[in-house]
Amino acid sequence: MSKTGALDLASGLGGKIDKTQVLSAVEKYEQYHVFHGGEEEERKANYTDMVNKYYDLVTSFYEFGWGESFHFAARWNGESLRESIKRHEHFLALQLGLKPGHKVLDVGCGIGGPLREIARFSSTSVTGLNNNEYQIARGKELNRIAGVDKTCNFVKADFMNMPFPESSFDAVYAIEATCHAPDAYGCYKEIYRVLKPGQCFAAYEWCMTDSFDPSNQQHQKIKAEIEIGDGLPDIRSTRQCLEALKQAGFEVIWEKDLAVDSPVPWYLPLDKNHFSLSSFRLTAIGRFITKNMVKALEFVGIAPRGSQRVQDFLEKAAEGLVEGGRKEIFTPMYFFLARKPPSESQ
Incomplete structure (x- = not known):
């Protein structure tokens, strides 16, 4: 069950930020990004x-438009957005081989939509790691x-420095979250x-x-729009992510950009030429x-004050x-399944 009303949206705008400070927070946030003269290194630092x-x-805008799960999904013809999002979460749980009683970590869990769905689907205990108090x-x-x-x-902490002992979890997953990390290898x-x-x-x-193509100005503009609209320090390539996984010690079982074979384009809910009653709030x-x-x-x-400015950069995104x-040139669903070797010597 999600917030659905206009007053719910308004009351949540700004999260834990004092309502009188929202505009200055928007201005500070914007200054981190290319469109306002910001630099990648400053965003990472x-x-x-x-x-x-x-x-x-x-967060209130996301919940108003998307519901409790803030992510995209590969989608079949005839499948609703909500159905595809649930299936996307179930697919991940099945790939991990989750079983009743497993202790699972959701890295960058948002408000916990996937956490709740996966916990109920697999009868597991899921801990959501998040560094945002409001969420x-x-x-x-x-x-x-x-x-x-x-x-x-939920545990409030930075995923670059988790407050858990070594070997605490039977499985770990992240859904469109570790892209916020300043360094993929460290995460x-x-x-x-x-x-x-x-x-x-x-x-x-x-x-x-x-x-x-990093030398293509239009490609760079698109990348910058996604970064400011989605709170990203830098968007890595699929190859950089794969290399970082291997450097961290993981055995990569399989990896693929799932957007490639999606019968319905993942970006369709945001396409201004598309109309849908089931996801009406996302349409033009x-x-x-x-x-x-x-x-x-x-x-x-x-x-x-400042709420409209937030809506503006989300529109840009x-x-x-x-x-x-x-x-x-961009995908929100480069999927990988990686294993920690059974012993450190391997």
């Missing part, structure tokens, strides 16, 4: 502040409503540390594909209504994602 500001600012508070409330609060929990190495020997890590990564008309609703709520003082998908 200050990724904790940047990503926290981002999720405080956008954790919202996730705990949704866990209680879903009745999984006794078996699933994967920490995941490797907390995973039990012989067990697996699976993820959907946001990546630039082999078709991305739905986003136009949301934009004007936020404008009105900000004007009358219900939504904090949507444009970048659609163009990146059409040109096949």
